[in-house]
Amino acid sequence: MFKRYSRKPFFLLMSAVGFLLLTAVPGFCGRVALTTIFVEQDIPIATCQELQDMQNGLTKKYHLTCDVECLMTNPSSTGNLNPQLDFDPAGPWGDRKGFMPIGNYTSASKFEGTFDGRGHVIKDLYMNRNSEVAVGLFGSTSRANIHDVGLVNANITSADRMTGSLVGENKGTIRNCYSTGGSVSANDKAGGLVGKGCGTIENSYFTGNVTGDFCTGGLVGYKSRGTIENSYSIGSVSGSRTSGGLVGDNRNGATINNSYSAGSVSGSRASGGLVGDNRNGATINNSYSAGSVSSTGGMFTGGLVGQSIGTVEDSYWDKTTSGWDISDGGTGMLTADMKDEDNFTGWAFESVPADGATWKMDTITPVGNYYPCLNWQANGTCPK
Numbered sequence: 001m002f003k004r005y006s007r008k009p010f011f012l013l014m015s016a017v018g019f020l021l022l023t024a025v026p027g028f029c030g031r032v033a034l035t036t037i038f039v040e041q042d043i044p045i046a047t048c049q050e051l052q053d054m055q056n057g058l059t060k061k062y063h064l065t066c067d068v069e070c071l072m073t074n075p076s077s078t079g080n081l082n083p084q085l086d087f088d089p090a091g092p093w094g095d096r097k098g099f100m101p102i103g104n105y106t107s108a109s110k111f112e113g114t115f116d117g118r119g120h121v122i123k124d125l126y127m128n129r130n131s132e133v134a135v136g137l138f139g140s141t142s143r144a145n146i147h148d149v150g151l152v153n154a155n156i157t158s159a160d161r162m163t164g165s166l167v168g169e170n171k172g173t174i175r176n177c178y179s180t181g182g183s184v185s186a187n188d189k190a191g192g193l194v195g196k197g198c199g200t201i202e203n204s205y206f207t208g209n210v211t212g213d214f215c216t217g218g219l220v221g222y223k224s225r226g227t228i229e230n231s232y233s234i235g236s237v238s239g240s241r242t243s244g245g246l247v248g249d250n251r252n253g254a255t256i257n258n259s260y261s262a263g264s265v266s267g268s269r270a271s272g273g274l275v276g277d278n279r280n281g282a283t284i285n286n287s288y289s290a291g292s293v294s295s296t297g298g299m300f301t302g303g304l305v306g307q308s309i310g311t312v313e314d315s316y317w318d319k320t321t322s323g324w325d326i327s328d329g330g331t332g333m334l335t336a337d338m339k340d341e342d343n344f345t346g347w348a349f350e351s352v353p354a355d356g357a358t359w360k361m362d363t364i365t366p367v368g369n370y371y372p373c374l375n376w377q378a379n380g381t382c383p384k
Contacts (some may be wrong), residue, residue: 042116048072051122052092054102058109063116064149067123073098074126074155098126101139101168110142110171117149117177125151125182130159134168135186136195144172154182161188162195164221165206169196177204185211191221191248192233202229203376213240217248217276218263224252228259230358230374234291234383235263242306243267244276245289250310251280258358262290262371262383268297272306273322274315278329282310286347286358290318290338290371290383302327314346318371339368350375 042061045051048070054062071077071085075096078086093099103111115138127135134140135158137151146166154165162168163186165179179193189195192206197220206219215222218233233246242249245261261274270277273289277300289304300307303317303324312329319325319332326332333343341349341361349372350357362370362382373382 042114048099048122049092052100052102054111054113054115055100057113058103059112061114061116064118064120064122067120069123070099070126071124074124077124096128097130098128099137101127101129101132101135102137103141103144104132104139105134105162105169110140111138111144112142112172114145115149116147119148121150121152122154123152125154125156125165127155128157130157132158133160133162134195135160135163136166136168138167138170140169141167141172141199145175146172146177147175149177151179152181154179154184156182156184158186161186162221163189164191164193164195165208167194167197169198170194170201171198173200173202174204175200175202178206180205180207183209183211186221187212188214189221189248190215190239191217192219192235194220196220196222196224197226197228197254198224199226200229201227201231203374204231206233206235208235209238210235211238212243212248214242215239215248215276216243216267218245218261218265219259220247222249223247223254223256223282225254227255227257229257230376231259232374233261233263237263237265237267239267239271239276241268242270242276244271244306245273245291245293246275246287248276250275250278250282250284253281253283255283255285256287257285258374259287260289260372260374260383264292264294266294266296267301267306268295268299270300270306271295272302272304272327273317273324274304274330275308276306278305278308278310278312280310284308284310284312284315284329286314286344288316288318288338288344288372290321293322293324300328302329303332304330314344316344336368338371341372344372347372 190212216239295301303322304327308328370382
């Protein structure tokens, strides 16, 4: 009979590229087996140029080590006290189109890696890619994981489709991300954070201005499949057909849960305070809108949803601020009622002892002066 021996760790060496595991095998003359376990290390990003260089490694893992300034991507940036922030015609953005999207629309060139902002922000990102599809900090993603990063004063423009400040076309996961104080403009599928979304967005928001023609939304322009959870948008949305405060076009099984919009919406057809058009198995749950809604045509326009052949459940809109008594789904309330948590049937508020409370009312005085906001938001950030 052979006697069985288990390999016992002898010692462990760690390098920048992986681990070297040495194991001793008893009874075999002190022989040592060498096993190398490679663990990919995150690549640190500290400058706008390093951010741009991510284009050369679309499957790798990255993290920000600090806030990143990208003012030099804007051709109008001149005369700064720090000359490194001035636009350089001979530099990497000398074509005057601004930052080049990380990953593009072609299937072999999407960003498939991980980006961890570690709570830092990217400031003053400028993109004017008029002839390109899928424009944003990340142009197009597939199975990517982007989280914990903010954009401040990002100005993104495309004359084509699928444009957002963070991602042009999202087929991955976005979590704990935001874009504030900037603007997004595109012809088709323009969204404050994401142009076209086919993945997951959680705990994220946009505050700024979005302008488009078809499928224009405060957070996402066009949502097909996937979910939006615990997210919001505040700002202005100006489109033509299919415009919504949170999502322009929500379809193909896409789901919006526990989210809201408190920005203004203007359009001509299928315009809504939360969603312009909700169809093809799409669902809206436990969500609300509180902004104004205007329409030049008036066809398929509503306080919460402009047009819906999908599902709308336990969702509400402010009839006073929106200017609309009708919606294709949802329940309308007066402003005072919208600021009373007892009127939101089935919603989990933190004031009620329960696990997993999603919503809260701001405790800043005077109490009763605010709409509901998400439990992860800080006091003072709830819409009023």
